[in-house]
Amino acid sequence: MVLMLAEPEQIASLSLLAKDARTSVYADRAAPYPTNTGKAEEVALLAPDLVLAGTYTTRATVQMLEKLGYRLEIFPPINSLAEARANILRMGDILGQPDRAADIVAAMDVRLDALTEEVTHRPLTAFYHARGNTTGTEGLQGEMMTAAGMENIAAMLDLPYGGSLPLEKLVMETPDLILIGPPYSGHSQATELLEHPVLVNSGKRHVLTAGAAWVCETPALLDALAELVATRKSWEAAQ
Template sequence: MLAFARTSKPLLGLIAALGMILGAALSATAAPARVVSLNVCTDQLAMLLAAPGQLISVSFLGQDARSSAMAEQAQAYPANHGLAEEVFLLQPDLVLAGTYTSRAAVSMLRRLGVEVVEFAPENGLNDVRVNLRAMGRVLGHPDRADALIAQFDADLAALTLPPKTRPRAALYGPNGYTTGAQTLAGEILTAAGFSNIATEAGLPAGGTLPLEQLVMLQPDLIITGTRYPGSSRAEALLDHPALRKLAAMPRVRATGGAWVCGTPHVLRAIDGLVALRHDMEAGQ
C-alpha cells in the first residue's frame, strides 16, 4: 500500500494537470465567436468586454449619444434594428438581449436555434457588478469583467466621499414622472451626495409627482431627461413657467447616456453631479 501511495501521487498530479489543461481548452472553445447585441445596455457591456472581432453588431440605439455612453465607439460596428430576420442573416452564435427586447424577435431567434441570453435592467449600482460579471461569463472573459469591477469599485469609492451637505434634488421627467431612490438613477443621485425628494413624496421606486407637489417640496436641484427633437404633450410639462421659476436654469440639468445603463460609465454621471454639488455648496 505504501509503494502504491508513492507512485499514485505523481499520477494524480498528472491527471489533475491534464484536467486543468482540458478545462481551459474547453473554456476557450466555448467562447462565442460571432455575437450580436440587440439592446443599448448589452451593447455597452459587450463593447467593454468582447475580444476584437467577437462582437459583430450592436443596436442602432447604441450609436445614439442620448441613450448610450459609448455612442462613438459603437460607430465602429454595424447597427441592427432588432429584427429577427436581419439578425439571423448575420449568423450569430450568440445574441444578447434585454428582458424588454421585442419578445417576437427573441422567440423567433430561439426557434431558429440561435442562443439568446437576456439581461435584466439595472436597478442599482450593484447591478453594474452583476451584469458585468454575467457578460464576462457569456463572452468567455470573466477575468476582464473582474478587472473592470475592481476598477469600478475603486473609482466609485473615490467619488463617494461623505458630503458636507446633501442638497435636495428631484429627478423629473415627462408627464411628471420622478425616479425614486431605489433605482439606478436614484442611486446615482445618492452616491453624488444628494437626497432624493421622491422619498419625501413617498415614492421610493418612482412614480408620478404632480407639478404642484414638486413646487411645494422646493428642491434645490431639478434634473430632467434629455429632450428629443419635435414636440410631445408628455414633455410640455417640463416647459411650465412654474418649473422654470422653481430652480434657476444653471441648476437644472439634463441626464444623458451615462444615466441610462448600468455600466462603469455611470461614474461620469456621478462625477458631474459631485462637481455641481461642490459649486452649489460654494455659492451658499
Template sequence: MVRQLLLLLLLAGPVLAGPVAAGSEAPRRVVSINLCTDQLAMLLAAPGQLISVSDLAQDPRSSTMVEAALAFPANQGLAEEVYLMKPDLVLAGAYTARATVSMLERLGIRVVTFPPASSIADVRQGMLDMGRVLGREAASETMLADFDARLAHLPPVPAQRPTAATFAANGYASGSRSLAGEIIERAGYHHLAEDLGMPMGGFLPLEALVMADPDLVIAGDPYPGASRAEEVLHHPALAALTGGQTVLEENDWVCGLPALLDATERLAATRAGAAP
C-alpha cells in the same frame, strides 16, 4: 422571402445548437439587440467577437458610446436580420421585443437576456455576467476593479444634504430605490422621491415638485421637435424654483455601465459648487 424561410425553419424545429454549456468555447459571432447590452459588450468583447449592435447604440440621444458603435453594423432587432448574421450568441434585454427573442430561441440560437440594473450592485453583477457570457472573465474583473476603485474615491456624502429631484417627460420621476436614486445619493444629495413616498418612481405632478422646491432638478433632455409629453419640461415654474439649478439627465446613467460614475462625479461637483 426571408420571413417565409424563417417560418419554414420554425415548423421544422430547431436547426442550430442550443445554449452553450459551461466551460465551452467562447462565442465567436455575437449580436446585441439591446442598448444596454450593446454598450457593455462593446466594452468587454474581444476584437472581432461582436459583429452587430442595435441602432440605438448609434443614436446620441440614447447612447453614451456613439463613436464606438459606429464601427459596427447596426440592427433593428428583427429576427430575420439577426438570423442572417449567423450569430452563435444574441444579447438581449429583459424587455427586448419578446417575439424576436422567442423566434431566435426556437431556431436554436442562443439568446442571453440581461435584466435592467436597478442598483449599483446590479451594475457590478452585470459586468461579471457579461464577462462570463462572452468568455472574457479577466476583462470583466479588471473593469470591475477599476469601477470599484472610482466608486471608493467619490467625494464623501455631507451630513447636511441638499435635495434633488428627477423630472422627465410626462412628469415621470425616478424612485429612491432605483439606479438613478442611488446615483443621486452617492453624489451627496437627498432624493426628493424618498420624502414623497415614491420608492419605485412614478408620475410626479408639477405642482408637487414646485411645492417641494428642491435644490436641484435633474430634467430629461428633450428630443428635437415638439412633444406634448415634454411640454412640462419647458414650464416656467421649473425656472422659478428657489434652488435655481437644473441639470440635464444624461445617457451615462440610462444603463448599468461604468460611465454612471461620470454622472455621479458631475452631480457631486454641482453640489460642491453650489455649497455656501
C-alpha cells in the same frame, strides 16, 4: 457593454440603439459595425454564435431565435450599481474576456469610492422628468442620487418607485435642486413642462448633460454620478 469587453472580430452586429448618441455612450465606437433593428429574421440571417438580448426584447423574437437553435443570453435591466457590476462580470465570462471585465469593475470600485463621501447637509432634490414624473428612491437613479449625497424628494412624498408629481406640488415642496434630463429634439408638451418659467426662474433647475451614461451598465454610469456630485457641490458652494 459589449463594445468595451469584446474584441472587434467578436461583434457580428449591434442594436441600432448602440449608434444613437442619446442612448449609447460608445456611439462613436459603434460606428464601424453593422447594425440590426432586433427582428428575428435579420438576426438569424447573420448566423451568430451568440445572441445577447434584454428582458425588454420582444418575447416573440427571443422565442423564435431559441427555437431556431441560437444561443441566447438575456440580461435583465439593472436596478442598482451592484447589479451593474455583476452584469459586467457576467458579460466578461460570456464573451471569454473575464480579466478585462474584472479590471473594469475594479477601476469602477476605486472611482466609486473616491466619489462617495460623508455629506452633512444633503440638498432636497427632485429628478423631474417629462410628463411631470419624478424619480423614486428605489432603482438605479434613486441609488445614484443617494450616493451623490442628495436627499430624494420622493422619500418625503412616499413615492419609492417614483411617479406623478404635479408641477405645483413640486414647487410647494421647495426642493433645493431640480434635476432635468438632457433635452430631446422636436417639440412635445411633456418635455415643454420642464421649461416652465416657474422652474426656469426658480434658479434650482439643473439640466444634466450625461444622458446616455445612465442607460447601460458601463463605467460611464460613474460619469453620471460624478455629474450629480458636481451639481451638489456647486449647490453647497452657493449656500
